Amino acid sequence: MQRLNHFREKRDQRIDYGIILSVMLLALISILTILSTTYIQPDNGSLLPAIMQLVWYAVGIAAVIVIMLFDSEQLWKLAPVVYGIGLALLVLVLIFYDRATFESNGARSWFRIGSLSFQPSEIFKIALIIMLARVVTEHNLEHKDRTIHTDWVLFGKICLFTFPGLFLVIIQNDLGTTLVLLAIFVGILMMSGISWRILLPFFLSIVAIGAILIYIVVVDRELLLKIGFKNYQFARIDSWLNPYSDQSGDGFQLFQSMKAIGSGQLLGKGFGQSDVYVPVRESDMIFSTIGENFGFVGGCVLLLIYFILIYQMVRICFDTKNEFYAYIAAGVICMILFHIIENVGMSIGLLPLTGIPLPFISRGGSALVGNMMGIGLMMSMRYHYNSSMFEDNEL
Template structure:
């Protein structure tokens, strides 16, 4: 017997509360970052614009909740085609900023980053593909698993490489993480997953070999500015005057925060203007220096609880299409959170990924809000039964 609940009753208010907490942390951190000497605008300027983006994102999140996610099956192919068209247009006519051609629009009037929205489109397309593949029992064999992986890669790799050409390694790796999560969700054997992991590691080893033996060929794959970031990551102190400048001062700032931090708008490194992109890519530095280990831990715990709630929604969903959508969103958030915090503390190379719901920005924030809308959509349409699932 089914327990009948209205959408408002099934809405995950805990998830919404955690999202609200992240919004508040974002506005506080951005206000402090905007108080830095590097910005020639009032501190409230970026905060007001971020509030506007949160408002737009909230409207789109609600829109993503209203339409039954089952209807997205019919839109998956058109959305994938739109993704490819946008990426090709970006490659041909995109606006170039700091050596990267990632934006479409009219300079100084309106621009957006298509690759951000492609993340959502890829999640929907792959979720529909997996739903189609797994709707009937299939033979568990190496050949069968290889075909499934081939289909997933056939959908995921074209946008991956087009984004890589922009170049935007960070977003390309986000697409890669979504694809990898979907491979796992497809239920393929650990042997296949091991082979994929081994291929990725072999690719890195090959690049190192190429760097040491055929440098000219290597620079055709890894751009000079990307290589500089890797050098800076390996030894920030030896590259302080170049790419290591940002990371070196970020590490010093976070270290200076110690347990309780230096206080709101009182960070020496953050307020001195020594850390470029402080309100976007390096926003975690503000939290680490001014609110210390305690503040950084609170943020990480909020992220953990947010991801935990999303995983619960995925487990409770009795519709495989909804489960795949939610799993894709988990892959989207986990990689971005790990990569952004990791690059700020020197664990991984700098890639320029925003910290979800915290960094200042339009396209990335709106994309993440839409992703949350899809998760809430799945949750309010999950059916619960008193005596087990419907057969």
């Protein structure tokens, strides 16, 4: 009996209940907010979106359980396979993309099977994280004496495995996912140990290019149009810089979102009181519903839950002291954190609109399952970590 109790105690220690509680709270907020947006309406209310979100959460929980069972050695071996599958899906979606979605938003990034749609780039985010973690760990094991030369080699390897998928997502015309992949790339790059003599000029160059592009957008857009930029992308920047300039046109969505959040004031109007019309507020603009229904306090509570979730992830990273796991954690944290910052920022006018969903809250199966797979990776770290007899994995 004592041995059984000891086993149960050790098993419980391997499960991070802090992460589980945080995700459960986010799931509850998600269902309630989607109900408020799509069901509790004066006309044409529907329960289907909330039911489908529950179904996708069930799929996501199954994914967490399966991924949690894989230890670091198994993830290491699977990394090239998963990465190859992810790239193959990105190629296939360029051929078999959903025509209806392409007609509505110009993006070739969705498969459709009957009434269900699926975005393969969400799978590729996880595949990229695992693959980059293996690439960096393998390089560091082979080059224990770091030099500028070996750091340049590692920098090239990270770029080599990131840019093919990045290019495929760019030609799908999916700006949001492109930015998320760049966030993952930057996060793992900064954690890789590459010398700042390489990273600092690289980041300064990126900042300079961004500043030049914004300047060209303001001064002369014809050049950017010739190299592939679209007018709707300029419209998003215009509405970001001046959301009140075109309240009934390109700036309508942002203006309505800011109006809805502002109307919630400190405590909100109450559950289901979504009086301000905001396009796609059950998906990308769902933070406007939270702001309108629950006010500034409700938004702060949501951000606090996110903070606790990120804190739990960082704590796992420090507890495990495993290099391969550390890079996986860096990628997952950067992916989720960038989603949060960009979605909330664009909803309140601090950042341009990019079509990035709010993690674990926005309606949508692909993004939710992708984020839950990231949670599965974090849970795997804790589950396969023995606090009393831990040694770094020699892979």
